[in-house]
Amino acid sequence: MTEVAKEGKKRSKSAGETTDEGLEGSDARVGAQAAGGRKIRLNLVEDESSALFHFQNALKDRGIKNLEISDIISEALATVPQEWWDTKLEELTPLEWKLHAALGNPEMRAKLMSLLEGKKA
Secondary structure, three states: OEEEEEOOOOOOOOOOEOOOOOOOOOOOOOOOOOOOOOOEEEEEOOOOOOHHHHHHHHHHHOOOOOOOHHHHHHHHHHOOOHHHHHHHHHHHOOHHHHHHHHHHOHHHHHHHHHHHOOOOO
């Protein structure tokens, strides 16, 4: 489960939670927060079978410390294809918003009015 909110304050790192400390100075690699990027707070609750959970355990096992996990997650998110984001956005968009957007387009508005009046467009 994910909860996204605008960043108000920096939070300290605890198990299963990412922090945004250090993002401002991160490199410009693909997916990493680049200059002018916008920080968000993201709380993740991962079960023990998730890839992220196993990744964090592997980091601990290998003695890797002081790694900014938010940079890694940003990089991983950058690998998600744009089509996935577009599809997810369409799934989550309420019908009311779609209708309002269609009414703002003169061509679509005419088609909707025609449909409502029982005429073929």
